[in-house]
Amino acid sequence: MPATRSPIPSIDRLLRTPAAAVLLARFGRDATLAALRAEAEAVRAAFRAGAQPPGEIALIDAAADRLARLFAPSQRRVVNLTGTVLHTNLGRAPLPEEAIAAAAEAMRHPTTLEFDLATGRRGERDHHVRSLLRELTGAEDATVVNNNAAAVLLVLNTLAKGREVPVSRGELIEIGGSFRMPEIMARAGCRLVEIGTTNRTHARDYRDAIGPRTALLMRVHQANFAISGFTARVADRELAAIAKNAGAPFVTDLGAGALVDLDRFGLPHEPTAREALAAGADLVTFSGDKLLGGPQAGLVVGRADLIRRLNRNPLKRALRLDKGRLAALEAVLRLYRAPDLLPQRLPALALLTRPESAIRAAAGRLMDRLRPALGPAWQVAVEPCRSQIGSGALPEDRLLSAAVTVAGKGVESVASRLRALPVPVLGRIGEGRLWLDCRCLTDTDERDLAAVLPDLGRGAM
Known part of the structure; x- marks a missing residue:
């Protein structure tokens, strides 16, 4: 055959x-x-x-x-309707166009990353942001690494390796990704000395803990939680005085790291780096991609002699920033020279200060598109809600907002179909409903969703 x-x-x-x-x-x-x-x-x-x-x-x-x-790229753009503005899992602060352009330009060409044009010799990469950080915080000097955990690690390894660091039990934080302050201290090579209790720590607790092996005193920002009720906490100025009397540096880890007083924009107050230095801190560490609104970075500002010691540590090279992020950070810091214009120029702050009326209007438009796309089996409405800032910043404070809610049997299936869109839409499920908080819903998001939402009803009900 x-x-x-x-x-x-x-x-x-x-x-x-x-x-x-x-x-x-x-x-x-x-x-x-x-x-x-x-x-x-x-x-x-x-x-x-x-x-x-x-x-x-x-x-x-x-x-x-x-x-x-x-x-296809693994990392994809999403529409953040979770109600968390600075969402760690979604990349935290969106960058302003100035920072995006600066980073792209730096990555596209050779730059003066570590080259001094005046002398023709090798330069220092932190120089591009050092003067801006000094200006904006009042610090003698500054250095930058790749995130705030790295900044804390560098400080402890440089100043406290092989020695002791007293920290209040109420500040032994754990944040996202199982980052624990005691473990960072162990990796840095120093010994944690727990003092006080979870809710109350007094000046005498610090004084009693100081001994010949004490390297520094440290204040740690209570990220993602707050302690209230019967509490006691030593004020920064008093703690700085205790450290000075002992001949030890006083280090403050601010975490979220606001550069300006958020009160002026109608937001709850968050301690700034300038305030921490004015209260007596010798070094202050904070993040670049949270309240500051820039790229991922860890910033350290404070005494010039201590900054020089940090920069001499071999760890600094391992933790340093690349030229793209440095360019983006410099561009964001320049925006802070006009603080009154920040809500218009800094996307993170624009989202945090977005008027409730504008959010409700956006929610109404989304509801009008989502209701016919889902069909009569689902109850779609606009309801008031509260957004959270996220990334450990102001954990107890919520911002008035508005959400599109979807109710019905098996509402998880709607959430799943929204995540399967060409530009995935992320919300949260609570109280038996899907909540789509519209605080972070941008004009671009709305245009894209208008094109794809009509296809949402094709999935199985």
Whole structure:
């Protein structure tokens, strides 16, 4: 009997088609060839099992889908309707256009990252932000690393390795990703001395803990939680005086790191780096991508002699910032020279200060699009809610907001379909409903959702 003809054309023939030429130009020969072979093998297996083989175009389309999945980025843009503005899992603060442009320019070309044009010699990369940080905080000097955990690690390893650091039990924090202050201190090579109690720590507790092996006193920002009721906490000025009397530096970890008083924008007060230094801190550490509204970075400001010691630590090189993030950070810090314009220029602050009326209007527009997309099986409404700042900042304070809520049996399926959109939409489920907090819903988000929401109802109910 004659040999059975293959149910699919040869790979060489497929590669000569106009459709394959498009794939070759976009994905290259090796990847396209591998995708066509994989789809061809799947067709052969299905044919042997009795399935009808697809046509030539259908096979190439399947290979195109395979290549699209293979080359698709893992990190994707999402629409943040969770109600948490500075969401750690979503990248925290969105950057202003000035910072994005500065980072792109720095990454596109050689730069003066560590080159001094005046002398023609090697320069120092922190120079690009040092003067701005000194100006904005009142510090003698400053340095930067890749996040605030790294800043704390560098400070402790430099100033306290092999020695003791008293810390109030009420400040032994754990934040997202199982970051624990006691473990950071252990990695830094210093010994934690727990003092006071969870809710009450007094000046005498610090004085009693100071001994010949004490390296420094430390205040740690209570991120993601607050202690209220029968409490006692030593004021920064008194703690600074105790440290000075003992001949030890006083270090404050601010965590969220506001650079300006948020009161002026109608937000709850968060301690600033300038306030911490004025209260007597010798070094202050804080984040760049939280309330500051910049890229991920850890900033250390304070006494010049201590900053010099940090910069001499070999860990500094391992923790340093790349040129793109330095350029973005510099651009954001320059915006702070016009603090009255920050709500218009800094996206994070714009979201935090967004008027409730504007949020309600955005929620109404989203409801009008979502209701017909989901159909009558779901109850869709606009309800008041409260947003949170996020990233450990002001954990007890909430901001008045408005959300689109979806109620009905199996509301998790709606949340799942929203996450499956071309631009995934993230909300939160609570009280038996899906809440889509519209504080962070931008004009761009609304335009994109207008195009894709009509397809939402095609999923199974």
